Amino acid sequence: MLASILASGLAAGAIYALVGVTYNTMFSTSRVMSFTAGQLAMLGGVFGSMFMLKLGMPILVGFLLTLLACAVIGIITEFVAVRPVLKSLDQHLYVLSTLALALMIQQVAAIKWGTEPQPFPRLFGLGSGVWDEKFWLPVVACAITILGLEYLYRRTLVGRAFLAIAEDNFAARALGLPERNLRVASYALAGVIGGIAGFSGGELLLAFFANGALLNFYGFVPVALGGLGNNRGAIVGGLALGLFQQAANFLVGGIFSSVAVFTLFIVVLLAAPQGLFGTSTARRV
Amino acid sequence: MTSVTATPAQAETGAIRATLPHVAPFLSILAIAMILPFVSNDYWALIGTRAAIYWVLVSGLNLVVGFAGHLAIGYVALLTLGAYTTSVLVAGNVMPPVPVFVALPIAGCVGAVFGVIVGLPALRLRTFYFAMSTLGFATIVTQIALAWQSVTGGGIGISGPEFPAPFNTPWGFYALCIAIAAFTTWLSANVARSRFGRALIAVRDAEVAAEATGISKPRMLIAIFLLAGALAAIAGGLFASLQTYITPDAFTFDLSVLFFIAILIGGRGSILGPMLGTIILTILPEIAAPLAAWSTFLYAVLLLLIVLVMPGGIAALLDFRNRRPLASNRAIVPRPAALADIVRRSAGGKALALRGITLSFGNVRAIDALDLDVMPGQIHGLIGPNGSGKTTTLNVISGYYAAKAGTMTLGEDALPPGMPALRATRGIARTFQTPRVIGEASVLQNVMIGGSVEGRATFVEALLALPRNAQDERMLAAKARALLGVVGLESLADVRADRLQHSELRFIEIARALMLDPDFLLLDEPAAGLSSDEIERLAGLIKAISARGTGVLLVEHHADLIFDICHQVTVLNLGRTLAAGTPAEIRVHKEVVSAYLGG
Numbered sequence: 110m111l112a113s114i115l116a117s118g119l120a121a122g123a124i125y126a127l128v129g130v131t132y133n134t135m136f137s138t139s140r141v142m143s144f145t146a147g148q149l150a151m152l153g154g155v156f157g158s159m160f161m162l163k164l165g166m167p168i169l170v171g172f173l174l175t176l177l178a179c180a181v182i183g184i185i186t187e188f189v190a191v192r193p194v195l196k197s198l199d200q201h202l203y204v205l206s207t208l209a210l211a212l213m214i215q216q217v218a219a220i221k222w223g224t225e226p227q228p229f230p231r232l233f234g235l236g237s238g239v240w241d242e243k244f245w246l247p248v249v250a251c252a253i254t255i256l257g258l259e260y261l262y263r264r265t266l267v268g269r270a271f272l273a274i275a276e277d278n279f280a281a282r283a284l285g286l287p288e289r290n291l292r293v294a295s296y297a298l299a300g301v302i303g304g305i306a307g308f309s310g311g312e313l314l315l316a317f318f319a320n321g322a323l324l325n326f327y328g329f330v331p332v333a334l335g336g337l338g339n340n341r342g343a344i345v346g347g348l349a350l351g352l353f354q355q356a357a358n359f360l361v362g363g364i365f366s367s368v369a370v371f372t373l374f375i376v377v378l379l380a381a382p383q384g385l386f387g388t389s390t391a392r393r394v
Numbered sequence: 395m396t397s398v399t400a401t402p403a404q405a406e407t408g409a410i411r412a413t414l415p416h417v418a419p420f421l422s423i424l425a426i427a428m429i430l431p432f433v434s435n436d437y438w439a440l441i442g443t444r445a446a447i448y449w450v451l452v453s454g455l456n457l458v459v460g461f462a463g464h465l466a467i468g469y470v471a472l473l474t475l476g477a478y479t480t481s482v483l484v485a486g487n488v489m490p491p492v493p494v495f496v497a498l499p500i501a502g503c504v505g506a507v508f509g510v511i512v513g514l515p516a517l518r519l520r521t522f523y524f525a526m527s528t529l530g531f532a533t534i535v536t537q538i539a540l541a542w543q544s545v546t547g548g549g550i551g552i553s554g555p556e557f558p559a560p561f562n563t564p565w566g567f568y569a570l571c572i573a574i575a576a577f578t579t580w581l582s583a584n585v586a587r588s589r590f591g592r593a594l595i596a597v598r599d600a601e602v603a604a605e606a607t608g609i610s611k612p613r614m615l616i617a618i619f620l621l622a623g624a625l626a627a628i629a630g631g632l633f634a635s636l637q638t639y640i641t642p643d644a645f646t647f648d649l650s651v652l653f654f655i656a657i658l659i660g661g662r663g664s665i666l667g668p669m670l671g672t673i674i675l676t677i678l679p680e681i682a683a684p685l686a687a688w689s690t691f692l693y694a695v696l697l698l699l700i701v702l703v704m705p706g707g708i709a710a711l712l713d714f715r716n717r718r719p720l721a722s723n724r725a726i727v728p729r730p731a732a733l734a735d736i737v738r739r740s741a742g743g744k745a746l747a748l749r750g751i752t753l754s755f756g757n758v759r760a761i762d763a764l765d766l767d768v769m770p771g772q773i774h775g776l777i778g779p780n781g782s783g784k785t786t787t788l789n790v791i792s793g794y795y796a797a798k799a800g801t802m803t804l805g806e807d808a809l810p811p812g813m814p815a816l817r818a819t820r821g822i823a824r825t826f827q828t829p830r831v832i833g834e835a836s837v838l839q840n841v842m843i844g845g846s847v848e849g850r851a852t853f854v855e856a857l858l859a860l861p862r863n864a865q866d867e868r869m870l871a872a873k874a875r876a877l878l879g880v881v882g883l884e885s886l887a888d889v890r891a892d893r894l895q896h897s898e899l900r901f902i903e904i905a906r907a908l909m910l911d912p913d914f915l916l917l918d919e920p921a922a923g924l925s926s927d928e929i930e931r932l933a934g935l936i937k938a939i940s941a942r943g944t945g946v947l948l949v950e951h952h953a954d955l956i957f958d959i960c961h962q963v964t965v966l967n968l969g970r971t972l973a974a975g976t977p978a979e980i981r982v983h984k985e986v987v988s989a990y991l992g993g
Contacts, residue, residue, distance in 0.1 A: 142522040193702050201521040204465050205658065205701045208525070212651060212694035220687060322647060326530045333523065364541040367534040374530060375515060382518040 114355050116239035120313055121327075122351020123251035124150065127306035128328025129335070129343030130254065134299040135186075136338050137275035138292045139195065141203040144211035145186045147325030149179050149300055151318065152214070153307020154229055155222050158316035161230045168232055176304045183300025186210060187293050211321065218318040229311030243312035250309035254302055255344060271295055275338065327354075330374050336384030346384075419666050420579060423673075427572050431565050439564040440636070445676040446571035447632045449669060452653050453578040454625030456668045457618050459657045461591055463598030464516045464615075465525040468532030470650035472623055475508055476501045476630020477554070477640050478539060478546055484555035487545055494555040498631045502624040509623015510616055517612050532650060539642040551641030554634035571632055578625055581857055583665055585621070588856035588863055589842070589849045589870065590614065595663055595832055596843045603830035606792055607906070608818025608847035617853045648690040652676075655693045658700055661709025663834055670708055716890045726901055728882040728931050730938030736876050736911075744805030745769050746822075746914050746945060751790055751800035760786045762969040763800070768914060773936060773946045775956040775977070778966035779990055784949040785827060787966070788916045791947070792817050792824050804913075818847045821913035825906075825920060829899035833892030837883060840891050840902055841874040844909030870909075877905040881935065896923045904935065914945045921952045933959050953991060957981060965990060 131146040156178050160171035190206040235242045261268035270291055273281040282288045306328075307320075314320050330350050335342020350370065357366035377384075430442050451473055458466050482488060483497035492500070512531045516524040539546045546552060560566045585591050596604035597611050604611070634640045656675050660667030679689040700707060748766040752759070761783045768774045776784050789795045791802065793814035802809035804820055817823075823844070831840050849870065851863035878884040881901040886894065891902065900920055907915055917936070921929045929952060937959055940946045950956050956963060957977040965972040965986045972990075973983045980986055 190698070200705075201465075202701050202705065204521050204525055206698055208467065209694045209698035209701065212697075213691055216688070216691040216694065220691075322529065323533060326526060326533055329526045330530075333526070362541075364534075364538050367537050371527075371530050371534050375511070375527060378515040378523060378527065379518060382523075 110359055112239045114352070114359050116241075116244040117313075117358075118352035118355035119348060120244040120247045120310070120351070121355060122348035123247035124306050124310040124314070124324070124347075125327045125331055125350050126344045126347025127247070127251050127254060127302060127309075128324050129331035129347050130258070130340050131299045131303040131306065132328060132332045133338050133340050133343055134295055134302060135183075135191075138271060138288075138295040139187075139191055140198055140278075141191050141195070141207070142329075142332075142337070143186055143191065143203070143207040143299075144325055145182070145190070145207055145214065146299070146303060147323070147328050148211045148214040148218075148321040149182060149303025150307040150310070150324045150328065151218065151321035152179055152182060153304040153309075154311040154314055154316040154320060155218055155307075155318070156304070157308045157311050158227055158229045159222070162228065168230075172308060175308050176301045179304030179307075180297040180300040182214065183296040183298070183303070184293055186300075187296035191292075191296070211325070215318055215321045218321070222316070222318055224318060226315040226317035229314075229316050231312065247306070247309045247313065250305050251344070251347075254305055255340070258302075258340065267291075267294070327370070330370065332384075333374065334377055334384055339384065342384060420583075420669075423669065424572075424576060431568065436564045439568045441677060441680055443564070443568045443571045443636055445673050446568070446575040447629050447636060448653065448656070448676055449575045449672045450571070450578050450632065451626045451629035452656055452668055452672045453575070453582040453665070454622035455653055456657050456660075456665065457582055457585060457591075457594065458513070458622045459654065460660070460662045460664065460668060461586060461594040461598070462516075462615060462618055463595075463662070464513070465521055465654075466513075466528045466622075467525050467654050468512075468528030468530070468647075468650050469622075469626055469653050470645050470647060471512070471528070471532040471535040472505050472509060472626035473630040473633060473649065474535050474539060474642075474645040476505050476627025477634035477637075477645070478552070478630075479504050479627065480555050480631030481552050481634045481640060482545055485552060487552070494557055494631075494635070497555060498628055501627045501631045505627020505630070506620040506624040509619040509621075509626065512623075513615060513619035516615055516619075532647060536642050536645060539645075546642075549641060549643075551639055551644075554636070554638050554640050555631065556638075557635055567635065571636075574628070574632070579665065579669070580859075581621070584857055584859045584863075585618075585853075586663075586665055587867075588851070589846050589866060590617070590853055590856050592835065592839055592843055593846055594618065595835055595839075596846075599832040599834065600830040602794070602814075603826065603903075603906075604843070605794075605814040606817060606824050607844050607910070608815055609843075610815050621857070648693075651690055651693050655697045655700075659696060659707050661707025661711075664707070664709030666712070667707050667709035715888070716893065720886070720889060720893060724885070726882045726898060726928060726931065728901070728935045729880055730935050732876065732880045733938050733942060736873065736880070743770050743943070744913060746791070746809075746947075747803045748787075748791070749801050749803075751787070751797045751802065753786060753790060753795055753797045759969050761790065761797070764966075764969070764971060766964060766971075768945045768947050769962075770913065770945045771940055771943045772961040773940045773948055773959050775960035775963040776947060776949045776966065777951070777953070777956055777963060777990065778972065781968075782966040783969040784966055785918055786969075788824060788918055788947070788949060792822060792916060818910055821910065822916065823907035823910045823912035823914070824916035825900070825903040825918055827918045827922070829896070829903050831891045831899050831902055833890065835891060836888050837878065837891050837894065837902055838871065838874050838887040841877055841905045841909060842870045844906035845870045845873060847910070873909060874905070877908050880908070881905045882931070897925070897928050900924065901932075908939070912944055914947065915939060916947045916949075918949050919951065920948070921950055921955050929955055 156175040190210040194202040331346030334346030357369040479501040515527045593609045656671035657668040660671035746768040751764045796812035849866040856863045963980045964974045
């Protein structure tokens with residue numbers, strides 16, 4: 110049982126962590142938490158299944174097209190739901206605009222794709238039991254994504270520009286960084302990360318429209334645990350959440366695992382509002 | 395819905411004339427609801443009942459979303475909870491069956507408890523976090539309803555409660571739901587126009603200022619969450635009865651979206667708007683049947699449009715009063731003499747003393763071992779270069795920062811560090827460097843906020859519009875009007891505060907602070923942005939305030955104003971006292987002249 114808990118826990122945790130990173134990537138350049146993060150991961154599964162099963166494309170083509178489609182959705186998020194409300198960030202209108210867009214995405218997926226969960230193809234056909242690819246694929250995808258992001262942020266000019274904007278938007282603009290373009294780029298990147306989360310987790314979660322809302326919540330918990338914008342916190346938080354949830358699932362049963370996760374979420378928010386790895390609040394007066 | 399407050403000075407008929415325009419739309423909606431049975435069929439009874447039930451939930455949720463500004467997007471969970479609690483109690487799955495009219499209040503209590511649990515994160519965090527916690531709750535309630543088969547019947551479901559005659563016919567049940575909806579409208583309107591409703595908006599739009607006036611955010615929010623949770627659960631019980639048979643599928647997230655969007659379409663801080671929103675959104679899919687599948691998509695599009703194009707919602711469209719242009723050449727002419735007409739509540743006479751106050755941010759010592767005495771009835775100037783710790787000192791006194799070392803005393807009593815919401819009851823009021831005013835509320839309401847701690851009616855009394863609440867309202871409104879006269883803004887009393895000029899906002903803040911009859915008034919750069927005429931009038935006003943026995947601590951950069959009106963001046967530099975004394979002494983103090991005043 111321990112092996113099953115570890116396998117499914119790490120797999121689910123890796124997906125949650127990736128959705129958390131999706132939230133953070135959008136947040137870093139715009140200070141906006143977007144409800145589309147979970148929907149992007151949902152679309153990763155739906156697009157993957159559509160391209161490969163419905164349209165019979167090869168895995169690699171399907172994968173790249175999925176990421177491309179998710180990146181486009183990310184860019185649409187920036188244009189439709191983020192850019193218009195950025196000038197009044199303090200009113201938190203983004204919560205509503207991104208929620209509206211997320212609902213539209215979910216509803217279109219429900220109507221055009223169907224409200225039943227549909228199968229996601231086996232990608233490599235490797236492994237069985239607890240070593241089944243559906244368990245290790247998300248973990249591998251998560252690890253590769255993190256390494257890629259680390260490389261991007263530390264070694265490339267674009268990545269450093271992202272960091273500069275995340276650190277101090279005004280100073281970055283004063284230095285002449287193309288803030289708007291970088292923000293669009295970060296939303297595209299967030300789309301890709303969300304797509305990877307959904308694609309790699311497709312075999313575990315299936316191609317199902319309702320995954321969007323679910324992943325919105327379970328992907329946000331690691332962000333809340335780890336602190337806004339903190340990718341390491343999101344990864345640790347995501348894996349911990351996955352293990353915690355699956356352990357509760359195996360030990361006390363399905364319903365109570367979600368109750369446990371929810372309770373954990375509320376308790377952490379009340380005890381450490383800035384997250385376990387977060388920094389303190391800004392000045393109020 | 396900006397102001398529903400009746401003025402005491404006017405006669406009874408005047409009060410009726412003032413409230414009638416606000417009540418008339420509700421009465422017309424009620425009249426239409428009562429005509430409906432005579433002009434339509436059972437199909438419309440169903441739709442009307444549904445709209446009424448939704449409104450029972452939305453009327454409570456509106457206080458959370460529209461007034462308190464907390465984005466509760468998962469309230470379908472509380473509807474589900476209420477529906478199952480009522481059904482299970484009536485069916486007797488767990489314990490002996492109880493009559494539906496007993497089960498409904500029990501469901502209300504359960505809903506109230508869970509309303510608070512779900513709302514708890516809102517006490518610490520706003521917006522996205524709170525939205526997420528309600529969304530998470532919505533997700534797990536459905537899962538529990540599915541999995542807890544022995545009680546909820548799982549996916550197969552359970553029969554909804556049946557109401558006894560005469561409520562067991564479509565129109566009978568309709569009448570019951572309309573009656574309950576009318577009652578909850580009355581309840582929520584009572585809260586909205588009481589000091590609790592204003593406090594909710596204050597916490598939403600000017601949280602820091604709300605704390606300074608002594609509004610306790612946790613207590614306010616818990617009261618609102620109790621009410622909203624109870625109403626949502628009662629709506630759930632009615633909903634279960636309307637459905638006759640409930641399964642977890644009946645409670646889709648789409649319903650949550652409907653409730654939430656009805657409020658936003660209606661407009662924040664309004665009751666009529668969300669009511670119209672609820673009715674429209676309930677009827678919309680019915681009259682456009684082919685669109686039923688796309689209804690949630692349409693709601694989402696509507697939400698996006700509202701946010702991007704018309705953030706005020708229906709309420710802003712209907713707010714004709716605030717579209718009339720204001721006079722452009724208006725001048726603020728305070729009448730300090732009128733202060734004498736306002737009864738002074740406390741005797742004052744205590745001195746405010748700071749001893750060795752030290753506060754650092756990181757390695758920067760913002761205040762370093764500061765001693766300061768402010769005497770009652772005196773104006774104490776606090777000046778110094780930028781970054782010398784003037785505003786920080788005010789923030790320490792008003793409790794936004796807790797000093798690392800040192801003591802503060804007010805008369806004999808120690809003033810606890812931190813805890814800004816406790817300052818108002820101690821008689822300390824303040825204004826802010828950037829005016830913190832509720833833009834969406836009227837000027838009068840903004841000033842009334844300042845007297846929140848003086849109200850004596852409890853939340854329940856306000857909810858049921860008991861006499862003590864009416865007394866509070868009359869007292870606060872009369873005092874606020876009088877104070878607006880004192881600061882010279884009485885002609886703008888009913889105007890939305892965000893339409894005013896910067897200098898006018900400064901005087902609103904002073905009027906708001908005076909609502910407390912403070913023993914100490916802390917003014918943070920009140921003359922910034924004022925014309926020289928206005929500064930002169932401000933000087934007269936401050937002198938009149940201190941003449942009544944209020945100690946004034948004045949942070950200001952206008953040296954002329956300071957030297958003109960202050961009895962004592964303290965000069966800060968780098969968090970330390972550079973000099974202290976009378977204006978005449980300071981004016982010739984060598985170091986002050988070289989460090990700050992300039993030769």
